[in-house]
Amino acid sequence: xxxxxxxxxxxxxxxxxxxxxxxxxxxxxxxxxxxxxxxxxxxxxxxxxxxxxxxxxxxxxxxxxxxxxxxxxxxxxxxxxxxxxxxxxxxxxxxxxxxxxxxxxxxxxxxxxxxxxxxxxxxxxxxxxxxxxxxxxxxxxxxxxxxxxxxxxxxxxxxxxxxxxxxxxxxxxxxxxxxxxxxxxxxxxxxxxxxxxxxxxxxxxxxxxxxxxxxxxxxxxxxxxxxxxxxxxxxxxxxxxxxxxxxxxxxxxxxxxxxxxxxxxxxxxxxxxxxxxxxxxxxxxxxxxxxxxxxxxxxxxxxxxxxxxxxxxxxxxxxxxxxxxxxxxxxxxxxxxxxxxx
Amino acid sequence: xxxxxxxxxxxxxxxxxxxxxxxxxxxxxxxxxxxxxxxxxxxxxxxxxxxxxxxxxxxxxxxxxxxxxxxxxxxxxxxxxxxxxxxxxxxxxxxxxxxxxxxxxxxxxxxxxxxxxxxxxxxxxxxxxxxxxxxxxxxxxxxxxxxxxxxxxxxxxxxxxxxxxxxxxxxxxxxxxxxxxxxxxxxxxxxxxxxxxxxxxxxxxxxxxxxxxxxxxxxxxxxxxxxxxxxxxxxxxxxxxxxxxxxxxxxxxxxxxxxxxxxxxxxxxxxxxxxxxxxxxxxxxxxxxxxxxxxxxxxxxxxxxxxxxxxxxxxxxxxxxxxxxxxxxxxxxxxxxxxxxx
Numbered sequence: 125x126x127x128x129x130x131x132x133x134x135x136x137x138x139x140x141x142x143x144x145x146x147x148x149x150x151x152x153x154x155x156x157x158x159x160x161x162x163x164x165x166x167x168x169x170x171x172x173x174x175x176x177x178x179x180x181x182x183x184x185x186x187x188x189x190x191x192x193x194x195x196x197x198x199x200x201x202x203x204x205x206x207x208x209x210x211x212x213x214x215x216x217x218x219x220x221x222x223x224x225x226x227x228x229x230x231x232x233x234x235x236x237x238x239x240x241x242x243x244x245x246x247x248x249x250x251x252x253x254x255x256x257x258x259x260x261x262x263x264x265x266x267x268x269x270x271x272x273x274x275x276x277x278x279x280x281x282x283x284x285x286x287x288x289x290x291x292x293x294x295x296x297x298x299x300x301x302x303x304x305x306x307x308x309x310x311x312x313x314x315x316x317x318x319x320x321x322x323x324x325x326x327x328x329x330x331x332x333x334x335x336x337x338x339x340x341x342x343x344x345x346x347x348x349x350x351x352x353x354x355x356x357x358x359x360x361x362x363x364x365x366x367x368x369x370x371x372x373x374x375x376x377x378x379x380x381x382x383x384x385x386x387x388x389x390x391x392x393x394x395x396x397x398x399x400x401x402x403x404x405x406x407x408x409x410x411x412x413x414x415x416x417x418x419x420x421x422x423x424x425x426x427x428x429x430x431x432x433x434x435x436x437x438x439x440x441x442x443x444x445x446x447x448x449x450x451x452x453x454x455x456x457x458x459x460x461x462x463x464x465x466x
Numbered sequence: 467x468x469x470x471x472x473x474x475x476x477x478x479x480x481x482x483x484x485x486x487x488x489x490x491x492x493x494x495x496x497x498x499x500x501x502x503x504x505x506x507x508x509x510x511x512x513x514x515x516x517x518x519x520x521x522x523x524x525x526x527x528x529x530x531x532x533x534x535x536x537x538x539x540x541x542x543x544x545x546x547x548x549x550x551x552x553x554x555x556x557x558x559x560x561x562x563x564x565x566x567x568x569x570x571x572x573x574x575x576x577x578x579x580x581x582x583x584x585x586x587x588x589x590x591x592x593x594x595x596x597x598x599x600x601x602x603x604x605x606x607x608x609x610x611x612x613x614x615x616x617x618x619x620x621x622x623x624x625x626x627x628x629x630x631x632x633x634x635x636x637x638x639x640x641x642x643x644x645x646x647x648x649x650x651x652x653x654x655x656x657x658x659x660x661x662x663x664x665x666x667x668x669x670x671x672x673x674x675x676x677x678x679x680x681x682x683x684x685x686x687x688x689x690x691x692x693x694x695x696x697x698x699x700x701x702x703x704x705x706x707x708x709x710x711x712x713x714x715x716x717x718x719x720x721x722x723x724x725x726x727x728x729x730x731x732x733x734x735x736x737x738x739x740x741x742x743x744x745x746x747x748x749x750x751x752x753x754x755x756x757x758x759x760x761x762x763x764x765x766x767x768x769x770x771x772x773x774x775x776x777x778x779x780x781x782x783x784x785x786x787x788x789x790x791x792x793x794x795x796x797x798x799x800x801x802x803x804x805x806x807x808x
Contacts, residue, residue, distance in 0.1 A: 364706035
């Protein structure tokens, strides 16, 4: 009975939103059909003015130690808010970290952030990058003075008073990120009923992707195309980067990394670029498919579903074609997400 | 008194060998002037026939799982027995490890091998590479049968009986490596009295290298131009590769790595290529000098002698010129070290 009610509700939801571009009442932030509501922390209610302040802060290089780096330096709109094609991003004074910058479109839905999931919220993720010596290396005294000077009016409108704290700044940035939601790929159009949106090869790739044979969809499934969990996929015989283990201290978590969304994956090379030396890193989706087809290296914590697949060349091409159909080019050019300083 | 005697002895040694190419009695293995005697383990006496067997085994690809990889695949004579310019070497089935293959000329003198010093002898180092799944991945049953078939006569001459063990094979390889000794760089010629062997810039670089100002020679000193100890030089703010710590479990050893010899350094790029992601890796000696001149990143175990140097451009060039004068091209072409299968 409970399930029947749920099914009715689900059908209604889908029925009400088959045409994603029409909405009688403006919905904000815009939630694509099939996407869940945006989770918002109780202590950081989402408002338009806060998100707009956050957009300014996201693009403001003055928040970094030497005025050269903003959030957007390593999360650029042109590459779906990743830092493609760089394996490692440059922070202040060209300092460099160890892991690849992920995309942040639809990051609103991620229960944990960073490859090892050590940040439980967008606020904490933003704070970590803001303070990291290899990223923005913020001088918080200088930033506080700058924010008070530069953003006084907006600040009062958003927070109700002039008190500048770094956490408030991060709350604004996280609010902007929560509006960075998009699902206008050809795959989405196909799901919304436009069967011509995908080519024959892409449709073959889609079926293969979600099949029991490849099991791609087991981790890269759901509307976000990620399970937001942690897995080892057998990149190395030995990992220096211990991934999730460094967060939990649980040996079963050794060298597990968070499943990235595959939305916009074609824009976000390189792939598999966590903290180990270069051989695991792949520049093309073809290499990614080859990795999964080969089944990866044996490793104690490797997910058993990563195993030899025996795909034909055509099947491999189909999978790549399908992944390319996950690109949502609207997010790149959307003025709501663009640099306000330009 | 003791020191005076030592000094006389030292002068005699130098006097007897100012011309390194002439020797009245054949010395084997050939020890350059100023080099100590070769340390040889009590259970593996060094003989010419064993070293010659070792040369064959060093170059024999049949010792690897699929017949594609020998020791010499990643320690090629043309690059002073390193795998330059590869950051990471390819083992069987193109499997790849995580750290750069070091040069092995003069490795006879190293008290420990590998970047983290986990092998206490050449025998154990060779065994580890021979068995490593990402290097030769040897099938020891198959190798034993092959050695018995292919090397029967030599084996009896070297070991006195037909018993084939993997340790004997490694002892032969280590014996070959103990003969891989060379010091015929222009720097060596300069030390032997040929003052014209170094240019003005190289001599300036040499003085700077061994000065208290740069302190290069404190770790890269002595005849081997290495202290064979472990240091952190501030490559990263964070290291995934814990280096020596993984051997000792001592936190003071976190991210320490063995000092490489600078002999033939110009042939052995990239530099600083241990297990962390790419930004620490340098392809040129100019980058190496820039790193030391900048003083590196702060890190808990960083050697205090690595600090900002304030070198002029000319001084940096001089240091690079000096390091290039450490190249011993004779070792590359020496037929005693060459592939016997060619």
